[in-house]
Amino acid sequence: MRRPTxxxxxxxxxxxxxxxxxAVEAASDEEIFxxxxxxxxxxxxxxxxxxxxxxxxxxxxxAAQANPAGLVMLRRPEFFAEFNSQxxxxxEVQVTATIASxxxxxxxxxxxxxxxxxxxxxxxxxxxxxxxxxxxxxSRFETLNVQTRTTNSFSIVGIEAIVAIxxxxxxxxxxxxxxxxxxxxxxxxxxxxxTQYNFAAAFELGSKFSLGLTGVLGTxxxxxGADNLFRDSSGGGNFPVLxxxxxxxxxxxxxxxVYNVGLLWRPAGWMNIGAVYRKGLRFVLQETVLDEGVRAxxxxxxxxxxxxxxxxxxxxxxxxxxxxxxxPWTILIDVVRVEYSDLxxxxxxxxxxxTFPETRLDFTVDDGTEMxxxxxxxxxxxxxxxxxxxxxxxxxDHRIRAERATNEFVPVFPEGERVTxxxxxxxxxxxxxxxxxxxxxxxxxxxxxVFSTIFRF
Amino acid sequence: xxxxxxxxxxxxxxxxxxxARDEWYDYYENALAALQRGDHxxxxxxxxxxxERKKRSGYLRTYGNNYIRYVPHFQLGVALHGAGDCAxxxxxxxxxxxxEETAELPNLDxxxxxxxxxxxxxxxxPPVEVAARAEPKPEPIDPPAPQRPPIDRALLEAGLSAxxxxxxxxxTAAFEDLTRRAPDSARLRLLLGMSLHSAxxxxxxxxxxxxxxxxxxxxxxxxxDPGLLPDPALCPPPVAALFRSLR
Numbered sequence: 143m144r145r146p147t148x149x150x151x152x153x154x155x156x157x158x159x160x161x162x163x164x165a166v167e168a169a170s171d172e173e174i175f176x177x178x179x180x181x182x183x184x185x186x187x188x189x190x191x192x193x194x195x196x197x198x199x200x201x202x203x204x205a206a207q208a209n210p211a212g213l214v215m216l217r218r219p220e221f222f223a224e225f226n227s228q229x230x231x232x233x234e235v236q237v238t239a240t241i242a243s244x245x246x247x248x249x250x251x252x253x254x255x256x257x258x259x260x261x262x263x264x265x266x267x268x269x270x271x272x273x274x275x276x277x278x279x280x281s282r283f284e285t286l287n288v289q290t291r292t293t294n295s296f297s298i299v300g301i302e303a304i305v306a307i308x309x310x311x312x313x314x315x316x317x318x319x320x321x322x323x324x325x326x327x328x329x330x331x332x333x334x335x336x337t338q339y340n341f342a343a344a345f346e347l348g349s350k351f352s353l354g355l356t357g358v359l360g361t362x363x364x365x366x367g368a369d370n371l372f373r374d375s376s377g378g379g380n381f382p383v384l385x386x387x388x389x390x391x392x393x394x395x396x397x398x399x400v401y402n403v404g405l406l407w408r409p410a411g412w413m414n415i416g417a418v419y420r421k422g423l424r425f426v427l428q429e430t431v432l433d434e435g436v437r438a439x440x441x442x443x444x445x446x447x448x449x450x451x452x453x454x455x456x457x458x459x460x461x462x463x464x465x466x467x468x469x470p471w472t473i474l475i476d477v478v479r480v481e482y483s484d485l486x487x488x489x490x491x492x493x494x495x496x497t498f499p500e501t502r503l504d505f506t507v508d509d510g511t512e513m514x515x516x517x518x519x520x521x522x523x524x525x526x527x528x529x530x531x532x533x534x535x536x537x538x539d540h541r542i543r544a545e546r547a548t549n550e551f552v553p554v555f556p557e558g559e560r561v562t563x564x565x566x567x568x569x570x571x572x573x574x575x576x577x578x579x580x581x582x583x584x585x586x587x588x589x590x591x592v593f594s595t596i597f598r599f
Numbered sequence: 600x601x602x603x604x605x606x607x608x609x610x611x612x613x614x615x616x617x618x619a620r621d622e623w624y625d626y627y628e629n630a631l632a633a634l635q636r637g638d639h640x641x642x643x644x645x646x647x648x649x650x651e652r653k654k655r656s657g658y659l660r661t662y663g664n665n666y667i668r669y670v671p672h673f674q675l676g677v678a679l680h681g682a683g684d685c686a687x688x689x690x691x692x693x694x695x696x697x698x699e700e701t702a703e704l705p706n707l708d709x710x711x712x713x714x715x716x717x718x719x720x721x722x723x724x725p726p727v728e729v730a731a732r733a734e735p736k737p738e739p740i741d742p743p744a745p746q747r748p749p750i751d752r753a754l755l756e757a758g759l760s761a762x763x764x765x766x767x768x769x770x771t772a773a774f775e776d777l778t779r780r781a782p783d784s785a786r787l788r789l790l791l792g793m794s795l796h797s798a799x800x801x802x803x804x805x806x807x808x809x810x811x812x813x814x815x816x817x818x819x820x821x822x823x824d825p826g827l828l829p830d831p832a833l834c835p836p837p838v839a840a841l842f843r844s845l846r
Contacts, residue, residue, distance in 0.1 A: 188664070201663045216664045217625070349621060469660065525658060527666050572665045598665075 172368055173329070173492040174388065180336075180455065181285050182480065183535075184208040185266035187594040191567025192516025193533020194455060195474035195505040197462030198416035200406065202577075202596055203270040206279040206342035209418045209462070211406035213277035213344035216270050222281075224266035224594040225536035231339050239302070248300010248304075256292045262376070263287055266594070268340075279342040285337035285360075285423075285455065294495055295327040304375075325373040327384065328495035332366030336423070336455070340402075350409060351546025356402040360423035362453055367391035370435075370495050388441040390493065392451065396425040413465040422455035437499070444492065444501055452488025456540075457481045460512075470521070474533075474561040476514035482507045489542070504545035505555065506560055510538025526570055531581065533565040561585050567592075574598070623653035624661040627669060633676065639681035646675045656700045670700040673707055677714065683719035686759045686833050692718075693756040722830055723786070750781060758790065762833070767798035778816075785824030789842070792816035793829070796838045813838075818845045 185191070186204040189196035196204070200212025203222040236253040268281035304318040337360065344354035371388045375382040400421035407415045429451045432440045460478030467473065484509055491502035516533030541558030565582030577596040583589070602736035609747065650671050653659070659669045676691035692715045695701060701708040758773030781787055797807055797815035809839035817838070820827055829839045 217628075217662070520660065520664065522658060522666070525666070525668075527660075527664050529664055569664060571666070574665060574667065577664055 148224045153410075172490075181226070181265065181283075181287075181355070182458070183583070185268075185283060185594075186222070187224065187567050187592040188518075188529070188531070188569055190565055190583055190590070190592050191529075191531030191533060191569070191579065191581035192472075192474050192518055193514045193535040193563070193565050194512075195462060195464070195476040195500065195514035195516045195533060195535070197404075197418050197460055197476045197478075198406070198414040198464040199462075199472070199474060200404070200416060202265065203268040203279060204594075205344070205354070205404075206268055206270070206281040206340045206356055207266070207338075207402075209404035209406060209416045210279070210342040210344050210356045211352040211404040211416065211418075213272070213279050213342060213354055214269055214346050214352040214406070216272045216277055219272065219599045220268075220270045221597045221599075222266065222270075222594065223264060224230050224592060226263055226265040226284075227591045244316065245303045245305070246298075246300055246322070248298065248302075251297045251299075252295070254292075254294045256539060263361060270342075275345070277344045279340070279344075279356075279472070281338075281340040281342070281366055283340060284335065285338055286334055286362075288335075289333045290331070292330045292332075293328065295325060296496070297323075297325040300321050302390075308403035321374040321376060323373070325371075325384070326495055327371040327373075327535040328368055329371070329538045330366065330368035330537045332364065334364045334366070336360060336362045336425075336453075338423070344404075350407060352406045354402075354404040356404075358400045358402060358421075358423065359397065360400065360425070360455075361395060361397050362423070362425035362427060364427050364451075364453075365393045368493075368495075373438075375485040386435040387437040388498065390429055391432060392427060392429040394427040394429075396427055398423045398425055400424075412467075414463070416462045416464075416495075417460070418462075419459040420457065422457045422481075424455070424484075424487065425453040426488075427451045427453060440499055444499055445490070448487065450488070451490070454484045454487040456484040456509075462514075470519050472518045474514070474516045474518070476512075478512040478514065479509065479581060480512060480538070480540070482538075483509050485540070505542050506545050506548050507540055507542045508538075512537060523570075526572060529569045529579075531565070531567040531569070535565070537561045537563060537585075561587050621647045622661070624659075624667060624669075627667070627674075628676060629672065630678070634678060634681070637681070639678045642678035643675065643682060646671050646678060650675070656695075656698045668704075670695065670704075670707065670739050673697060673700050673711055675761070676711065680714045680718060684777065686830070687763050687769065689715060689718045689722070690756045690760040690763070693753065715810060722833075729837045749785070750784070751777060758794070759833075762790070762794055762797070767794055770794040771798055783823060785820045785827045788816045788820035788823065789827060789829060790833075792820060792842070793834055796841065797835065800835075800837075814841070817842045821846045 182205060183194040184196040185207050186196070186202065188202065189204060189208060195353060196208040198209070200209035201215040203216065203220040204212075205212035205215075236251065238251045240248055240249050241247065263284060265284040265287070266281065268279060270277060270279040300322050301319045302322045303316045305314045305319055306317045307314050339359040340356045341359075342354060342356040344352055346352050353535045367390055370387045371384050372387045373381055373384045400423055402418060402420045404418040405416065409415065427450070428448050430448050431445055435441070453457060458478055459478045460476055462474065462476040464472055464474040486505065489505060490506055491503040492499050497503055512535060514533065514535040516531060517525060518529055518531045520527050520529045522528070538560050539558040542555065543557040544555035563585040565581060565585050567579060567585045569579035571577045575598045581592045585593075626645045626649035630642045630649060633639075633642040633645060653669065656669055656671060658665050664748050672691045672695035676688045676695060679688035679691055683700055692711050695711060701711050754773050758770045758777065761767075761769035761773060771791065771794045774787060774794050778784065778787045778791050792813045795809050795816060799809035799813060804807065804810070821842065829842055834842070
């Protein structure tokens with residue numbers, strides 16, 4: 143005689159959880175890495191207002207990030223600052239299902255909550271110094287800055303059948319019942335910051351071409367951990383109160399150096415064509431399995447007392463076209479290929495509350511193509527240029543998902559979907575020295591508001 | 600990883616900047632800087648280069664969301680005035696007015712009027728009183744002459760522009776027209792004589808009719824105003840010599 147495992151009943155529960163589990167973004171399937179809102183959009187409210195399509199324009203000091211070749215357009219030293227307020231849809235979902243089957247009668251309840259703390263942050267600071275032969279720029283760009291708390295729980299409460307199995311025929315016979323009260327839970331916190339320091343230089347190559355190079359020194363600083371808990375008071379179980387199963391902690395920093403290359407071609411005064419390649423930063427951060435917990439030893443056997451967590455920001459490359467059909471109008475289009483498969487570099491599975499200790503689960507993510515379109519129109523209010531901007535961009539699915547062929551947790555780690563963002567913004571330039579820009583980006587996933595300013599000396 | 604960056608960096612430094620910074624606003628802002636330091640000759644060259652690239656005046660976009668006030672004809676006039684070429688400066692100011700470059704800019708407009716007046720003064724013949732002192736004339740006995748119609752300023756500037764551009768048939772036509780309207784103007788007849796003489800010279804000095812007409816106009820100018828002195832900025836030395844010989 144043996145009791146059926148919880149897996150059979152849990153399958154329905156996991157299906158129900160599909161909507162409750164946010165995307166896995168990087169490093170491992172652990173709770174703390176669920177939501178990494180990387181800031182890949184070109185910095186600046188002007189760029190955001192036109193849907194992030196800025197590769198071919200890049201005519202302000204955000205060019206160090208968008209397309210360093212654009213720095214040659216600047217004629218005066220500029221200081222640039224961007225302040226970004228991003229708010230995410232706080233996912234706080236609870237799903238309950240009542241099951242009445244011959245083997246189990248009761249309730250399955252799943253709840254998940256992700257509570258990112260947001261604020262207004264100076265996400266991009268830049269200073270550009272144009273010379274006759276070369277333009278030099280220095281900038282600081284926050285690619286990631288998130289503080290988040292994530293909790294999950296999965297409970298099964300009811301009556302389950304005690305089953306006897308005939309050893310010769312394999313037939314199952316219910317011989318009695320017993321109460322079930324089982325809970326899996328996790329509580330995770332993360333404070334993560336990835337900062338880039340860009341050193342850019344741009345050169346004229348003839349009258350129509352320019353080349354830009356950006357050396358990027360990146361730092362990653364992660365501080366967080368996940369407590370994985372359970373309670374099992376089924377049939378007078380041994381763990382009637384919430385008990386630590388295993389726990390991990392991460393408190394590490396790492397640096398990396400990469401480069402961006404950009405080209406700008408101005409075949410006519412009314413048209414620009416740009417191309418850019420951005421190498422992604424790769425960080426290796428050490429995580430620790432704590433000694434405490436019922437299955438701490440098992441976790442340490444699987445991953446070691448400390449193990450490497452790889453955080454590889456995807457490489458990307460793109461082309462852009464901008465043209466002015468009439469002087470006050472500028473139309474912009476960018477196509478950017480993002481190699482999201484870089485996220486799978488060193489990816490660890492089996493650390494999640496649900497998947498532990500299945501270390502051989504297959505996860506995957508596809509590379510994606512972003513499309514950015516935007517339009518800018520400038521009005522003159524006296525001698526003050528006022529710009530109105532509209533744009534849109536589509537963000538391809540880049541959710542790390544369970545591989546369908548080999549992974550029984552496919553419903554828990556499903557693929558995502560392409561998200562369309564709509565952007566709008568406006569800006570004004572005062573006394574030819576101070577530029578103020580505002581923009582908002584709205585999508586089903588998040589809302590971003592950006593203010594940026596330029597001081598020209 | 601660093602190798603491609605270093606290589607591209609070196610390439611960037613080695614490649615000459617070619618026509619770097621050669622947008623119209625580069626020339627224009629450099630011209631304004633030249634004006635500020637008093638280098639009027641350089642300013643003229645730079646503004647002309649800006650005008651080759653951008654003909655439209657106004658409050659124009661440069662890069663990004665930046666705009667500048669682009670008044671090239673006014674600034675060209677200022678530079679030419681500073682360089683001592685009053686006739687050309689007047690032509691530029693006239694063009695500036697025609698394009699309404701300074702219409703909404705009182706400071707610039709006031710300056711334009713002041714510099715135009717200065718140029719008018721420089722180009723105008725010496726006061727009659729001076730000539731009278733040199734060669735006293737009897738007081739007129741006849742009743743006062745009827746008022747002359749004002750000189751067509753635009754046509755005068757067009758003639759001067761054509762003359763300065765070497766378009767002597769064009770300048771001759773303009774000065775002839777003006778002379779027909781104001782036959783007693785010694786200055787207009789001098790300009791017509793200069794234009795005809797220049798046309799004769801550029802035509803290989805073969806057209807006898809041109810030189811004859813030039814002599815006639817120069818003599819008429821001398822007769823009308825014996826004290827008239829040709830502007831050395833406009834009048835080639837051979838014409839000045841011819842003019843003196845006809846007195």
